Each structure stands twice: as structure tokens, then as C-alpha cells.
Amino acid sequence: TGTLYIVPTPIGNLGDMTERALNVLRHCQAIAAEDTRHSGQLMQHLGIKQELFALHEHNERQKAGQVIERLQRGDNIALISDAGTPLISDPGYVLVQQCRAAGITVTALPGACAFVTALSGAGLPTDRFCFEGFLPAKPQQRRKALQALVNETRTLVFYESPHRIVDTLADLATEFGGERTMVMARELTKQFETYLSGTITEVQQQVLADSNQQRGEMVLMISGAEAAAEADVNPAAMKTLNLLRKELP
Ligand code: SAM
Numbered sequence: 001t002g003t004l005y006i007v008p009t010p011i012g013n014l015g016d017m018t019e020r021a022l023n024v025l026r027h028c029q030a031i032a033a034e035d036t037r038h039s040g041q042l043m044q045h046l047g048i049k050q051e052l053f054a055l056h057e058h059n060e061r062q063k064a065g066q067v068i069e070r071l072q073r074g075d076n077i078a079l080i081s082d083a084g085t086p087l088i089s090d091p092g093y094v095l096v097q098q099c100r101a102a103g104i105t106v107t108a109l110p111g112a113c114a115f116v117t118a119l120s121g122a123g124l125p126t127d128r129f130c131f132e133g134f135l136p137a138k139p140q141q142r143r144k145a146l147q148a149l150v151n152e153t154r155t156l157v158f159y160e161s162p163h164r165i166v167d168t169l170a171d172l173a174t175e176f177g178g179e180r181t182m183v184m185a186r187e188l189t190k191q192f193e194t195y196l197s198g199t200i201t202e203v204q205q206q207v208l209a210d211s212n213q214q215r216g217e218m219v220l221m222i223s224g225a226e227a228a229a230e231a232d233v234n235p236a237a238m239k240t241l242n243l244l245r246k247e248l249p
Contacts, residue, residue: 026050032055033080071102114188125154151225160218170204
């Protein structure tokens with residue numbers, strides 16, 4: 001049987017394609033891509049002529065069976081997404097799970113990933129962190145999701161889209177308080193790569209003051225709740241304290 005390769009692609013800078021990733025894409029029998037038109041352009045740029053077929057969140061369950069049949073016939077297949085590492089806020093989980101269940105070899109290649117890049121450049125604690133992916137799009141659910149994270153002591157990492165950045169920063173200020181430290185990493189590896197850092201309120205002000213900061217791709221990182229002092233306090237007291245905090249200026 002063949003191997004399913006999980007192949008990261010660049011998150012902006014095409015130089016971040018690894019040699020190994022290029023070799024796998026050149027030598028496999030087919031590439032499963034989230035968007036064949038988008039990936040077709042990348043392949044053209046990289047000089048790779050290869051069969052591309054679509055595997056995205058809407059057809060993944062249905063396609064997985066066909067991909068597994070091909071793998072069982074001996075084809076090697078590579079999975080890529082529009083950018084970065086497949087399965088990280090991108091399709092592929094169903095396919096990988098089913099391949100593993102069917103005893104097919106899955107080989108994942110390391111490579112570009114926006115949150116790893118953002119964290120390693122942000123200057124917030126990285127010894128422990130919590131990747132939360134995208135927050136819910138609906139305001140009420142988003143605020144609820146944030147409320148559930150208020151006492152998290154690890155650095156929090158979120159993906160966000162430019163359409164929601166202003167609302168999300170406002171929700172962060174409301175739920176976590178404006179004084180918590182954060183970093184917003186934008187357009188990583190690209191021409192307008194920017195890190196904005198400061199308190200949530202400071203970052204919010206910078207983003208509101210400059211509409212360029214509301215464009216492109218962004219990763220939000222929030223420092224964890226202060227752990228040490230609060231760890232010894234009993235949970236009921238902590239709950240009361242957090243309720244009071246929301247009312248305090
Ligand atoms: N699979 C990708 C990865 O490995 O990072 C993530 C895909 S997810 C659909 C897209 C989100 O990743 C964007 O909304 C943004 O939050 C983040 N992202 C992707 N590229 C980025 C970049 N160059 N700079 C900052 N954030 C980026």
C-alpha cells in the first residue's frame with residue numbers, strides 16, 4: 001500500500017517550502033488540495049506538474065473512502081491545504097483518522113504553521129500554551145468561549161479573520177479586562193509582517209487607529225491569567241473574585 005503524506009505549504013513566503021516537501025509533491029501520484037485552483041497556482045510557481053483533486057471540509061467524508069482505495073492500490077498521496085500545515089484549523093482530520101484505522105502509513109512533514117511562527121516571535125511565555133483556533137463567529141458564543149478561558153494560565157493563541165478583528169478585540173477587553181498583555185502577529189512571513197504588543201486596550205487602540213492593522217491574516221496571543229498567586233486560593237473564592245472583577249473598573 002501507499003503512504004499518505006501530510007505536507008505543509010508556505011503561509012506567505014514561498015521560500016518556506018522545504019526541500020522534503022517539494023520532493024514528496026514531485027514524486028507522489030496525486031495531491032489532495034483544499035482548493036485546487038489556489039494550489040494549482042502554487043504548483044505552477046514551484047514547477048510541479050501533478051494531479052490535483054479537491055478535499056475540503058464539505059466533501060472530506062465522502063472523498064476519504066476514495067483516497068483510501070487509491071492508497072490501498074499502492075498510490076502515494078500528498079495532502080496539502082491552502083496555507084500552512086493541514087489539519088491545523090484546516091481539513092484532513094477525517095482522512096488521517098480513517099487512514100490510521102485502515103492501517104495505512106501516514107507520514108507528516110514539519111513545515112510552516114502560523115501559530116508556531118507567531119508564538120516563537122511574540123515574546124510571550126511559550127513553555128505552556130493553549131491553541132484555541134478560531135473563536136465562534138457568533139458574538140454571544142464568542143463571548144461565552146472567552147469567558148470559559150478567563151482563568152486559563154497558559155498563553156492563549158487564537159486565529160482570527162480581518163472581518164472580525166475589531167469585534168474580537170472589544171470582546172477580549174470586556175472578558176479578560178483591558179490590562180492583560182497580548183500580541184497580535186499579522187501577515188507573518190510577508191512584506192507587511194507586524195507584531196503589535198501591549199495591553200489588550202493598547203493593541204485595540206492601535207488597530208482602531210490604523211485600518212491597515214485590520215487587514216490580512218492575524219494570530220492573537222493573550223498572556224495567561226496570573227497563576228502563582230491565585231493557585232492557592234480556593235475555587236469558590238476565585239469564582240466570586242472573578243465575578244467581582246467584571247464589575248470593577
Ligand atoms: N493551516 C494553517 C496553519 O498551519 O497555520 C492555518 C489555516 S487557517 C484556515 C487560516 C488562519 O491562520 C488565518 O485566519 C490566520 O489567523 C492564520 N494565518 C495564516 N497565515 C498567516 C500569516 N501569514 N500571518 C498571520 N496569521 C496567519
